Amino acid sequence: MVRLNDELSSTTAYLHDLESTNQSQQNLSPFTKIKGRSPVLKDAINLANKVSKTDAPVLITGESGVGKELFAEGIHNAGKRSNHPFVAINCGAIPTALFESELFGYEQGAFTGAIKGGKKGKFDAAKGGTIFLDEIGEMPLELQVKLLRVLQEKHYYRVSGNEAIPTDVRIIAATNRDLEKMIDEGSFREDLYYRLNVISISIPPLRDRIEDIPELIQLFLKEFSLKYTMPIPRIDPEVMYTFLQHPWQGNIRQLRNMIERMIILASDNEVMKPHHLPKNFVKENNPPTLNIHFEEIKKRNGQGEDEIQYALQKTFGNKAAAAKLLGISRATLYNKLKKYDLKLD
Incomplete structure (x- = not known):
C-alpha cells in the first residue's frame, strides 16, 4: 500500500462537494477549498487574499480545470461582501439572445414568453455581493459593449425598461483564452479588457x-x-x-x-x-x-x-x-x- 509521508496523511478531508456542511466553522480559511502546497499555488493564493480586501475587478486566467471558480469564491468569501450572494455565470453557456435578459432582467411584456411581472437578472440577484463572469472570452462582441457600459456608468437597464438601476456588485472574470491575442484578432474589446484586468491572477496548470x-x-x-x-x-x-x-x-x-x-x-x-x-x-x-x-x-x-x-x-x-x-x-x-x-x- 502506498503510504504518503506524515504531512500528506495529516491533511484535512475538507471535501469539494461537501463544503456546505462545514460553512459554520469560522476558523477555516476562505481559500480552504484550494488544495496544494506548491510555491506557485501559494503565490496565487497570497495574491488572491490581498486582492480580496478591495473591491477592484479581478481577472483570473488559467487552463480549463485548474479551479478558477474556487479562487473567485475564495476572493468573495475573504472580502467585505462575503455575507452577500456570490453569483456565477458561464458566459459560454447562455444563448446570445437570452444573455442580456439573464444578466439584467426584463420588464413585463419584453418579449414573447416573458414571465408576467418581469424577471430580475443576475445583477439583481448578486446585489451587494459578487458576480463571477466565467469564460468571459466566450462573450459575443455586441454583449461586451453592453457589459462595458454597465461597468463605466455603474447602472443598468432591464430589457424593455426605462429605469436606471444602480449596480452594487464586485466583478470577477475568468478565462482560459488568451484575451490579448483575441484583442489583436478583433474578437475581444480592448477597453473591456482593461476594465476587467485591474488585477490579474494566473492559476498554474497541474x-x-x-x-x-x-x-x-x-x-x-x-x-x-x-x-x-x-x-x-x-x-x-x-x-x-x-x-x-x-x-x-x-x-x-x-x-x-x-x-x-x-x-x-x-x-x-x-x-x-x-x-x-x-x-x-x-x-x-x-x-x-x-x-x-x-x-x-x-x-x-x-x-x-x-x-x-x-x-x-x-x-x-x-x-x-x-x-x-x-x-x-x-x-x-x-x-x-x-x-x-x-x-x-
Whole structure:
C-alpha cells in the first residue's frame, strides 16, 4: 500500500462537494477549498487574499480545470461582501439572445414568453455581493459593449425598461483564452479588457505543480469513497508514478474524474494497478513532463544526493514511487538514504 509521508496523511478531508456542511466553522480559511502546497499555488493564493480586501475587478486566467471558480469564491468569501450572494455565470453557456435578459432582467411584456411581472437578472440577484463572469472570452462582441457600459456608468437597464438601476456588485472574470491575442484578432474589446484586468491572477496548470498531486489524490479518494460508500482503494506505486508523469491537460478536473472512475471500478481491498487505468490515459503519458530540472540533476550527479532529494520531493516522500522514478529498487534507495543520511521530516 502506498503510504504518503506524515504531512500528506495529516491533511484535512475538507471535501469539494461537501463544503456546505462545514460553512459554520469560522476558523477555516476562505481559500480552504484550494488544495496544494506548491510555491506557485501559494503565490496565487497570497495574491488572491490581498486582492480580496478591495473591491477592484479581478481577472483570473488559467487552463480549463485548474479551479478558477474556487479562487473567485475564495476572493468573495475573504472580502467585505462575503455575507452577500456570490453569483456565477458561464458566459459560454447562455444563448446570445437570452444573455442580456439573464444578466439584467426584463420588464413585463419584453418579449414573447416573458414571465408576467418581469424577471430580475443576475445583477439583481448578486446585489451587494459578487458576480463571477466565467469564460468571459466566450462573450459575443455586441454583449461586451453592453457589459462595458454597465461597468463605466455603474447602472443598468432591464430589457424593455426605462429605469436606471444602480449596480452594487464586485466583478470577477475568468478565462482560459488568451484575451490579448483575441484583442489583436478583433474578437475581444480592448477597453473591456482593461476594465476587467485591474488585477490579474494566473492559476498554474497541474503539470507545473506535480508535488500537489498526492494530496489531491488523497482528497478525492476520501470524497468518492464517502459518496459511493466504498472502501478507499490502495494505489500501487507504479500508478502514482504514472500520475506524477502525466501532462494532465484537463488539470484537476481530469484528475478528479480519474479518481472517481477508480473508486467506482475498484473491488473491495483491491490494489489499483496500471492495468486499471484507461488505455488512452496510458498512451497520453509523457515521461519528459516530470521535470527537465530532474534530468539535469541525473546527468550531473547520477544517483546522488540531489537526485534522491528531488525524487522524494516530487513524489511527496513516497519511497516506492521515488525508487520507480529513479529507476532503482527500494532496497537500493534505502541504502542511499542511509549513505547520505537523508531522512523524511
